[in-house]
Amino acid sequence: MENKKIDRIINKYQGKPNSLIQVLLEIQSENHWLPKEALDRVSKKLNVPLSQIMQIATFHNTFSLIPKGRHEVHVCTGSSCHVRGSTRLLDAVQELIGIRPGETDSDSKFSLDTSNCLGCCNLGPEIIVDGKHHGKVTPAKAEDVLKNYE
Amino acid sequence: MKEILLQIDGKEVKATEGMTVLEAARSADIFIPTLCYHEKLKPYGGCRICTVEVEVRGWTRPVAACLYPVEQDLKVRTRSEKVDRIRKMILELLLAHAPYSIELQNLAQEYGADKDRFEKESSFCILCGLCVRYCAEVKKKHAVGFVKSGAKREISFIPEISSKECWNCKECFPLCGTSYLQAAFVLAESLAFSSASSKNATEK
Amino acid sequence: MPRIDSAAELEELRKGILSKRDPNKPYIAICAGMGCHGLSNDRIITAFEEEVKKQDLKKKVDIRATGCHGFCEKGPIVVIYPEQICYVEVMPGDVPEIVSQTVLGKKVIDRLIYTDPNTGEKAAHQSEIPFYKNQMQHLINNNTKIDPKSIDDYLAIGGYSALSKALLEMSPEQVLEEIKKSNLRGRGGGGFPAGKKWETARNAPGEEKYVIVNSHEGELGAFMDRAIFMGNPHSVLEGLIIGAYAIGSHQGFIYTRHDTPQLKNNIDIALAKAEEYGLLGENILGSGFNFNVEVHFDIGIFVSGESSALMKSIEGKNPEPRAKYIRTSVRGIWEKPSNLNNVETWANVPLIINKGSEWYASIGTERSKGTKLISLSGNIVNTGVAEVPFGTTIREIIYDIGGGIPNGKKLKAVHFGGPMGGSIPESYLDTPLDFDELAELGAPIGAGSMLVLDEDTNMVDVIRFFLDFLSNESCGKCVPCREGIRQMLKIVTNISEGNGREGDIQLLEEISEVAAAASLCALGKTASDPLLSTLRYFRDEYEANIK
Known part of the structure; x- marks a missing residue:
């Protein structure tokens, strides 16, 4: 990620002592992951120790310290999806794309993560690919959803 | 500073406003065990071994002595059946990580804690944060910090900082209560396998 | 749009908006809540827009992409006003027919209306569908009537009249008294009386005070706050400003989800519009009262919904709870008195001010009102x-x-x-x-x-699920919570796999007692509550798996 982009994000919050989390979220959202150089820059510019940044950046899977694939796949593991079979769905998805939650496959096509409840319980169990919801997905139907992504 | 009178284990104790129950107890030579407390550091309230019972307006409740502010006429009990049960369990939970810690063993004896109650865990660290906080608050170097959340929480050194700062300092080593010098171990690991350890931090 | 500087100007503006609106003009309310969004309702919205354009009806028909109607199961939902004909599971292909037959022809399309799966009975109007019929709606009912992006829509249904009443006709003390009398209890979890909380913040020493909307909504399977905040953001904002006035706060914060762009968007638009109209900022409605709002996003972790963790997050720090021996309403963000209520609680406030605490307290049970x-x-x-x-x-x-x-x-x-x-x-x-x-x-x-x-649910597995969730979504700072949950999860997992050992239940009870008594925050203190409830009612399911 270019320094210019990072600076632009930081500058948006100029003078706000509490902008660290918001800056990290924007970098994550724009770049899809947090490169080490970006964190160094944020640390310097906001004058926050890197150790504090690392704590936030590793606190939840909202942030990623490794590059993401072209398609970000989330399997909802909320309570309603759980009782409707999301564990088996997650197993099926892992099997299909060969990675575990938190990982990216070797040709950078898919990244996989679990997701907390997004409030679309009517769709459960669901897979979310690049923000698009695919509802009532049985383990057998997972392939139909994922095969459309290149 | 306003003077405050409180009662700890039936004894009248004088304290000043803004003090914690732990500070008031120590000033009166009343012992309350601690694992994450250090005079030079801000109270942390992580280990909860300093849990005592306080009575306010007829209500008794367990609180962390290192954080609870003194109040006029507060009644504190540093030992009770409940307090002892809490400390015993906390020790047993921690002994699953650091069974050979002298500090933990001594306390275990006092509270009848069984070091083998729980299956041993792979990490020796009890996450008291003494090394992390000492480095940040006293040394102001921030070479070591916490990473990850919940049951996966651990300490982690920032290689760029620690390679410059740590070898001439090492002041956090003797603070470690685990007998395993956790800070020393994690530091060596992070410097020797710097790429591996940053990878570690990314694994969820 | 010039800013509004008095109650009279507000009413004049409202009259102006209403005078341009014909109550008999048909409008199409398409649900754009989270559930329908997940069902690709954007295709339905586009289809209606195109159809209306194609039939050259832009002046004769209004289209509103509204907030959640609540009936997610049957989404995408489309309601045709003024007749309130409700269509369920609408597909883009149905759109031309809906426009021609129902919007213009006033005819009901039989295949798109709701059929009760139990009785086979059909219902054409929202008010006839059992899902809606058996509700009492005072908050979510407005969702179908407004476009959340339009402040004029909110003003058209009487919006900001409670703010005007509170700021210009009532003293802060009177507002506080009204909320206290209504017995409104916080909807975020604890059910703590909102008025009492407000009073503590109001009376806490210090000039600078904060009010906060908790829109983190981390509770799994909870999506009502999103429904209200996304669908009717001004109602929450209006409640917040009224609360700020009662408490004596001039700075508000909205703490919301980073992962819901539609919510983010609707909040941003609402804030910008409110400011433009003089309902936020300096000298609101000419009352002399100043109030500003800043939006902050969570990082997704469950523990950040805990009040002290949330406040740390607003400070830009890692969302770790702190001990609350001094309450956040006395010492919160930057050690200043900070009053936190969730979305639904704030949304109730304008209602209470408008209709009175007596009316409000007439709804509900003796100790739970509204x-x-x-x-x-x-x-x-x-x-x-x-x-x-x-x-x-x-x-x-x-x-x-x-x-x-x-x-x-x-x-x-x-x-x-x-x-x-x-x-x-x-x-x-x-x-x-x-x-x-x-x-x-x-x-x-x-x-x-x-x-x-x-009946197929394995209760031990449900508890294993919740403990596993908490072992990832807690902060991990204090021992009873971090280590207690770790051990409870191990034991419950063993039991759920049929490998329970004698003494496991007693050990679970022992750990949970210590976690409840000695944990730093509410997360650890209540982490074992689901477990304890199942040990109370479904103990046999545990015992059956213990050798």
């Missing part, structure tokens, strides 16, 4: 958001509104309050919805998520 939004999920026919008065029985919610259990299964348990809540068995279904009664049964309402579990 209505409550409930998110229905799990093994239930009608997943969605329902609003009912307190006192409605759980059975009524599940069967009359929720349509019962799918696939002819029997109900086994109802789980309230997510990972910090509890489950009750079928035999307690006639319990009324009430903060205290449900808490006594070990199933506190929490934020209002109701996870319905059918």
Whole structure:
């Protein structure tokens, strides 16, 4: 990620002592992951120790310290999806794309993560690919959803 | 500073406003065990071994002595059946990580804690944060910090900082209560396998 | 648009908006809530826009992409006004027909209306559908009437009249008194009286005070706050400004989800519009009262919904809770008095100011007043958001509104309050919805998520699921919570796999007692509540798996 982009994000919050989390979220959202150089820059510019940044950046899977694939796949593991079979769905998805939650496959096509409840319980169990919801997905139907992504 | 009178284990104790129950107890030579407390550091309230019972307006409740502010006429009990049960369990939970810690063993004896109650865990660290906080608050170097959340929480050194700062300092080593010098171990690991350890931090 | 500087100007503006609106002009309300969004309702919205353009009806028909209507199960939902004809599971291909037949021809399309799966009865109007018929809506009902992006829509339904009344006709003390008398209790989890909380913040020493909207909504299976905030953001904002006035705060914060761009968008637009109209900023409505709002996003972790963690997050620090021996209403963000209420609580405030505390307190039970939004999920026919008065029985919610259990299964348990809540068995279904009664049964309402579990559910597995969730979503700072959950999860996992050992239940009870007594924050203190509720009602399921 270019320094210019990072600076632009930081500058948006100029003078706000509490902008660290918001800056990290924007970098994550724009770049899809947090490169080490970006964190160094944020640390310097906001004058926050890197150790504090690392704590936030590793606190939840909202942030990623490794590059993401072209398609970000989330399997909802909320309570309603759980009782409707999301564990088996997650197993099926892992099997299909060969990675575990938190990982990216070797040709950078898919990244996989679990997701907390997004409030679309009517769709459960669901897979979310690049923000698009695919509802009532049985383990057998997972392939139909994922095969459309290149 | 306003003077405050409180009662700890039936004894009248004088304290000043803004003090914690732990500070008031120590000033009166009343012992309350601690694992994450250090005079030079801000109270942390992580280990909860300093849990005592306080009575306010007829209500008794367990609180962390290192954080609870003194109040006029507060009644504190540093030992009770409940307090002892809490400390015993906390020790047993921690002994699953650091069974050979002298500090933990001594306390275990006092509270009848069984070091083998729980299956041993792979990490020796009890996450008291003494090394992390000492480095940040006293040394102001921030070479070591916490990473990850919940049951996966651990300490982690920032290689760029620690390679410059740590070898001439090492002041956090003797603070470690685990007998395993956790800070020393994690530091060596992070410097020797710097790429591996940053990878570690990314694994969820 | 010039800013509004007095009550008279507000009313004049409202009159102006209404005079340009014909109540008989048809409008198409397309649900754009989270559930319908997940069903690609954007295609429906586009289809309506194109069809209206194609038939050259732009001047004759209004289209509104509205907030959540609540009936997520049957989404995408489209309601045709003024007749309030409700179509369910609408597909883009249905759109031309809806426009020609219903909007213009005033005819009902039979195949698109709701059919009760139990009785086979059809219902053309929202008010006839059992899911809606059995509710009492004072909060979510406005969602179908407004475009959340339009402040004029909100003004057209009487919006900001409560703010005008509070700021210009009442003293802060009178506002506070009204909220106290209404007995409004916080909807975020604890059910703490809102007025009492406000009073503590108001009386706390210090000039600088903050008010906060908690829109983190981390409770699994809870999506009612999103429904309200996304669908009617001004109602929450209006409540917040009124609260700020009563408390004496000039700075507000909205703490919301980073992962819901539509919510983010609607909040941003609402704030910008309110500011433009002079409902935020300096000298609001000419009252002399100043108030600004800043939006902050969470990082997704459950623990950040805890009040002190949330406040740390607003400070830009890692969301770790701190001990609250001094309450956040006295010492919160930057050590300043900070009053935190969740979305639904704030949304109730304009209602109370407008209709009076007496009216409000006439709804509900003796100690739980008003209505409550409930998110229905799990093994239930009608997943969605329902609003009912307190006192409605759980059975009524599940069967009359929720349509019962799918696939002819029997109900086994109802789980309230997510990972910090509890489950009750079928035999307690006639319990009324009430903060205290449900808490006594070990199933506190929490934020209002109701996870319905059918006879196939393995209760030990449900508890394993919640503990696993908490072991990742807690902060990990204090020992009783971090290590306690770790060990409880191990034991419960063993039991769920049929490898329980004698003494396991006693050990679970022992750990949970210590976690409840000695943990740093509410997360650790209540982490074992779901476990304890199942040990109370479903102990045999544990015992059956212990050798």
